[in-house]
Amino acid sequence: MKLKVNGKEELVDDGLTILGLLEKKGIKPMLVVVEHNFEVPERENWGNIKLAESDNLEIVKFIGGG
Amino acid sequence: MLDQNQVLRYSRQLILNEFGYEAQEKLLKSKVLVVGAGGLGSPVLYYLAAAGVGTLGVVDFDVVGISNLQRQVLHFTDDLGRKKVDSAEEKLKKVNPDVKIVKYPCRLNIDNIEEIIGEYDVVIDAVDNFPARFLISDCCYFMKKPLIEGASVGFDGILMTIIPGVTPCYRCLYPMPPQDGVVPTCSDTGIMGMITGTIGSLQALEAIKVITGIGETLSGRILTFDGLGLNFREIKWSKKKNCPLCGENPTVKELVEYEIKCKLKTFE
Numbered sequence: 220m221k222l223k224v225n226g227k228e229e230l231v232d233d234g235l236t237i238l239g240l241l242e243k244k245g246i247k248p249m250l251v252v253v254e255h256n257f258e259v260p261e262r263e264n265w266g267n268i269k270l271a272e273s274d275n276l277e278i279v280k281f282i283g284g285g
Numbered sequence: 286m287l288d289q290n291q292v293l294r295y296s297r298q299l300i301l302n303e304f305g306y307e308a309q310e311k312l313l314k315s316k317v318l319v320v321g322a323g324g325l326g327s328p329v330l331y332y333l334a335a336a337g338v339g340t341l342g343v344v345d346f347d348v349v350g351i352s353n354l355q356r357q358v359l360h361f362t363d364d365l366g367r368k369k370v371d372s373a374e375e376k377l378k379k380v381n382p383d384v385k386i387v388k389y390p391c392r393l394n395i396d397n398i399e400e401i402i403g404e405y406d407v408v409i410d411a412v413d414n415f416p417a418r419f420l421i422s423d424c425c426y427f428m429k430k431p432l433i434e435g436a437s438v439g440f441d442g443i444l445m446t447i448i449p450g451v452t453p454c455y456r457c458l459y460p461m462p463p464q465d466g467v468v469p470t471c472s473d474t475g476i477m478g479m480i481t482g483t484i485g486s487l488q489a490l491e492a493i494k495v496i497t498g499i500g501e502t503l504s505g506r507i508l509t510f511d512g513l514g515l516n517f518r519e520i521k522w523s524k525k526k527n528c529p530l531c532g533e534n535p536t537v538k539e540l541v542e543y544e545i546k547c548k549l550k551t552f553e
Contacts, residue, residue, distance in 0.1 A: 249463060249467045252458060254458075254520065257521050257523055259457065259460070259525050261460075262460075277520045279443070279458065279507070279520065281415075281459065281468045282436040282441055283470070284413050284469075284476060285321055285326070285412055285413040285435070285481060
């Protein structure tokens, strides 16, 4: 299926979860927050949320420095 | 009324159609609190002083160290060991003697933050750690103060303009602080000076827009900046229904002070 991740289209396997997507991209879940279809789901649910065709995802790093 | 000197000093912004005389007068009457006089705070303070913000509050407990100088452009080699608020005040007064500087050489905490923030129209978050960011953003929400959130690390930056009751709040993006010690900080992974310079300049721009009402602020959007690929991205952002601070059933109802645990890399 096709997803939009940080503004770019990506092809991924059907049935992938948010957590699965992060793992596939080699992103440590604790370092980011995820916006899924313009909402920020609870971190605890990332493993249960199955992604669907043309979902919109924004993976935003924790940035706190200055 | 602007005097003759002020008309000359601010002439390049007075002749802007979108800015002009009225905006300048608003700016001269405004009071802005800048928390942190480091990598982000330096350009924020410099541009706001130069543009003619009436009163600038500067909060920083720290002294100038040699590793600060690569990005904290208000501080010079001669300032090593000086309090950052003193070093900042000296430079800002030289840029624009009209600006009133109020110094707070302390850390913001549960006991002093409300009194300090209460004095200002707009708050700019230019600190270097998450506990302070959550404290400042919660307090601005409770006190209904506009907050310009900016942060950077490595080659990355992020910017949000938060208007309490109108836009999403900081916790709509980051509901809780990250786990202790897992997120890189400037002192352990590094930072390019131009990144804090970019984000700090944008924070100052957002502040003058909030004060004067010109243009469209970033509210309801998040701007992310990748300096290495040179990409700015805008993320649509909405209020989180179950946000712990501004959601329907908030769990954060008073100020919280998260523990600061610094993970410092030592060079041996």
